[in-house]
Amino acid sequence: MISKYKISVVIPTFNRASLLDRALGSVFQQNSTEFEVVVSDNCSTDNTTEVVEKYRKHNNFKYNRNESNIGMVGNWQKAICDVATADWFILLSDDDFIIDRFFISNVINAIDNSNPIFVCSGAEIHDVTERCIKEFALPFDGLTPGIELFLSRGKTQPLDSVLCSMAFKRADALELGFFANENNLSCDSELYLKLCTLGDFYYIKTPQTAYTLHQNNLIRSINKYKEFRDGNIDYLINSITFAKSHGVSDHVIKQFIKNTGLKIKLIKTILMLRVSNEYWYIDFLARINTIAPDLIDLVALQVRVLWVFIKPFKSYFYEKYKLISLRSELN
Incomplete structure (x- = not known):
């Protein structure tokens, strides 16, 4: 089935109703209309459903609720493979949000004009523990050989990558085994590193999204x-x-x-x-x-x-x- 949307903004969530509201609010402030929003609820026990009700009025909004908690990677797979319909997707965690209202438009322009293997951007890192905002920035601009990003892994601070600032093709995620290992919490990094060896990516220098760094980030496990x-x-x-x-x-x-x-x-x-x-x-x-x-x-x-x-x-x-x-x- 051909989707009428260019990008699926996929928001997996579990028991973070207040943060989910912030994430959703930031998406629906975008100036573009060429996207759909997919919320995949991993069997939350808080008031997530109440938050979701506020956004059901939007025709481009979809809500999936799992009957049981299927793990982080399993929830990603469910949302991207079974619910999302666009050729491209952005994976926005429920505790992250978009800060530039032109983010989706900027991503679409990069896709249409440069034909990259994937798109990523600068971001803000909101460190809850240290109570400060840090900048995530890579030394690139525009269309760039992927191997340069491959070799920057491990050399950038405070993080190597920010998932919510990346846009991927759904077909690539499926073909390259994005969801092959449910215990690979860095499967997003594996996806972009593999793609780096296949062609050029497009980098948007200005911060477009905000990643929330806190003690409950699952990667700390x-x-x-x-x-x-x-x-x-x-x-x-x-x-x-x-x-x-x-x-x-x-x-x-x-x-x-x-x-x-x-x-x-x-x-x-x-x-x-x-x-x-x-x-x-x-x-x-x-x-x-x-x-x-x-x-x-x-x-x-x-x-x-x-x-x-x-x-x-x-x-x-x-x-x-x-x-x-x-x-x-x-x-």
Whole structure:
């Protein structure tokens, strides 16, 4: 079915009614009419439905409510694959919002005039903990080779990317396995990093959206849950594997590994898993060795040396760095 809309603004939500209202309000202040809004409610128990009622009057508004909580990535998949209809989508978290009323128009102009592989923009970062607003800005302007953004990963502060400032093609998200791993909380980063190896992206320099940084951001759970820790390694390894398969040079791959600190992250993950559960450690090594044996070879010596030091003090490191399984908390 051909959609009459150019862009789907997808807003996944769970128990953040007041913040959802702010997000929705910012979208419906846009000067463009070439978009639809999709709210996907992950079985909220607060007054989300009351907030939603305020916006049902808009013909371009859609609301989906899941019968049970299907996880963050699962909710994204439901909204983008089953509810959204436009060829392009912007994923706006319920705690984020748009600050430039021309944002969607700017994205559409970039798509129509430059034919990019994806679009992204500058943003504001609203740090709730530090009570300040920081600027997210990349050193690009307009149509830019994607490999330049690929190599900037790990080099920009305070964040590498801001999801709510990006627009992707739905077809690309489906084809590149955006939703393949429900525990990959950085699957959005994996998507744009893969796309960077396929062509040019378009960068809008001025801040268009606001990302809210706070203690409840789910990404902070990667050092608590075994599944999330695994997933946070997967997005980098998958991006490297994809880049290699599409002709990216070894020099660029080595620079990417250095910039992202993948070597240190991989060592830390292996040791955290071994301290927590020997079976998790064995399974992880076997899995990574299947898809990226060269990375295991890269860190093998350091892991062995560090384990000699850690082993006598395993109980201490267990209390400090232990991971738990999501399944154990659910049961």
